[in-house]
Amino acid sequence: MMTEARKVWTIAATLSFTLTLAACGGDDGGSPPPPPSPAQIIVSGTVQAPAGQVALFTKPSLRERIGALVFPEAVAALSGVSPVLDGTPVQLVRIDDAGNVAAALASTAVSAGRYSFNLTSLGLNPSSNLLVHVVNSVTRAQMRAFVTGPTVDLDPISETAVRLVLERIVLTSGTTLTGFTVTELRDITGAVNQLAVVKRLSAGLNIESTVSAIKTEVASESVLTGFIVAAAGPGETTEGPGDIGNYFPLTQGNTWQFQGTHSETGRPPIQYSNTVTVNGTKSVGSVTTTILTENNPLNSRAAEELYYLKDSRGIWNYGNNDSSNTLSPNLIPYRELLFPLNVGVTSEVVNKKGVNFGQDLDSDGKNETADVLSQVTVETFEDVTVPKGTFSNAAKVVHKTTITVFSSAGLRPITVVGTQTVWFAPDLGPVKRTMVLQADEQATESVTEELVNATIAN
Structure with a gap:
């Protein structure tokens, strides 16, 4: 589904150290830079309520009443909500296991x-x-x-997540709030948000009716409710909420046909096609993976097999069948994408240093080493239009892989960065992907693929 790591490796492997890398320079004698200032932890977010109750949070000014007529409401996972009015008080609090405020720590007011x-x-x-x-x-x-985390929105979705957790504490003997990890609470909220997107939920007349409707939808999702139960247990659960909305349908026989445009520096764009098919299974160690075949991924002009495992926590990458790719075996398996699809959250899926690159690029008889950093961000849910049609609530996922290759002969290292953006539609899967490759901060290659046809099992 995401092939930029392999593509980045290919670019790095084809860059010859002897031709493109200068010898390491000496110390310039300057003073080292001062250490960076400690990062500030700032939490912020929107505050949105059912549109019929917005004015009840605080008395609107004349300017705000006029503004409400002129400016459209903010985009939200839940339709029918609007920003509360400026001046609405917001508190930062600690609560007890019953949900009561144990301590008010700070207060502020909504602005814009x-x-x-x-x-x-x-x-x-x-x-x-x-x-x-x-x-x-x-x-x-x-x-x-x-x-x-740094982004925490206040709305009926977040309130639903809080109530689900507090209700689970009541239902599970010995469970406390501190038994839930911050990550588990983030994922519960994110899963409820994703469910609202997929189900296209709308706000009711008030907060209570809206929360009640969302909870009814949550109750119908057995994997999600099972995740909440598991999260109430000790430690970090290994369970997840599952693929809410089926953004990654890996049923055998599913096929996606793409049309692509491939551009390289100094060359005219090339039009091409690529077909992706779910095509069997393969044992990788003790794990049975799903095979995805691509007949021309990113215009590589070489078919490949990719091996994936989908579970309740996300998508695992178990490598590919490219025997020339000597780096990937030193990285796999890794979780390429995490469930739920938490908007705005960046997850580090690979961070390995000093990995055997598997090739001797500088001809000194020793393989080079590489540092590999791969991060994935769910940017938003949005509509996307491709030749196949327009798809609502597509998940826009950005996957950035940075590979820095170090010469064993002491030549200057080279860094190659691949940024791939993929739009996944519910019950359909990938409908568009773009790739931009950079070598030492210079763009070298870009690719765009858009869906023209698909065969998806019900």
């Missing part, structure tokens, strides 16, 4: 539809019982969200 807290200045870090909190001034209905 957003709030922000500097956790570093408050001496705080994300934790299982740290929440942001907003209360309806008339009905006293509340919306809460677990503070699990």
Whole structure:
């Protein structure tokens, strides 16, 4: 599904150290740069409520009433919600296992539809019982969200996630909030958000009716509810919420046909086609993987097999059948994508240093070594149009792989970066992907593939 790591390796392997790399220079005698300042932990996000209740959070000004007529509501996973009005109070609180506020730690007000807290200045870090909190001034209905990272939105989805966790504590003897890890709480919220996207849920008349409707949908997802139960147990669960919306359908026989454009520096663009097929299984060690065949991936002009494992936590990469790719065997297996598809979250899927590159590029009789960093980010859910049609709520996933190859002869290292963006549609899979390759910060190659036809088993 994502082949940029192999492509990056190919580019790196074809760059000759003896022709493109200069010998290492000496020390310039300058002073080392000062150490970087400690990073500030700032949590911020939007605050959105069912549109009919927005004005109940605080009294709107004349300017805000006019603005509400002029400016459209923000895009959200849940339709029918709007930003609460500026001036709405937001609290940073700790809660107990019953959901009661145990301590109010800080307060702020919504500005331009957003709030922000500097956790570093408050001496705080994300934790299982740290929440942001907003209360309806008339009905006293509340919306809460677990503070699990730098971006934490407050809306009926986040409130649903909080209630699901608190209800699980009541149902599971001996379970406490601190029994849930920050990652588990982030993933529960992300899974509920993804479910709202896939089901195209809309807000009800108020917070309570909206949360109730979302919880009903959650109850119908057995893998997701099982994940919440598992998360209540000790330690970090190995379970996950599954492929909500079936963004990665790996049923045998599924086929995707793409049309592509391949551009290289100094050469005219080339049009090509590529067909991807789910085509059997293969044992890799003790694991049975699913085979994806591509007859011309990214216009490589060479067919390949890719080996994947899909489980409740995501997609595992188990390599390919390219015998010339001597780097990948030193990296696999690794989790190429994590479930749920948490918007805005960047996951480090590979970070290995000093890996045997498998080739002697500088002709000194020794294989080079490489540092490999691969990160994946779910940027958003959006509509995407390709020759096959327009697909709503496609997950835009950006996969960035950086390979720095070090010469055993002491020549200057070279860095190759591949950035691949893939749009996955629910119940269909990949509908578009782009690739940009850079060698030493210079763009060398770009590829775009768009879906023209697909055969997907029900």
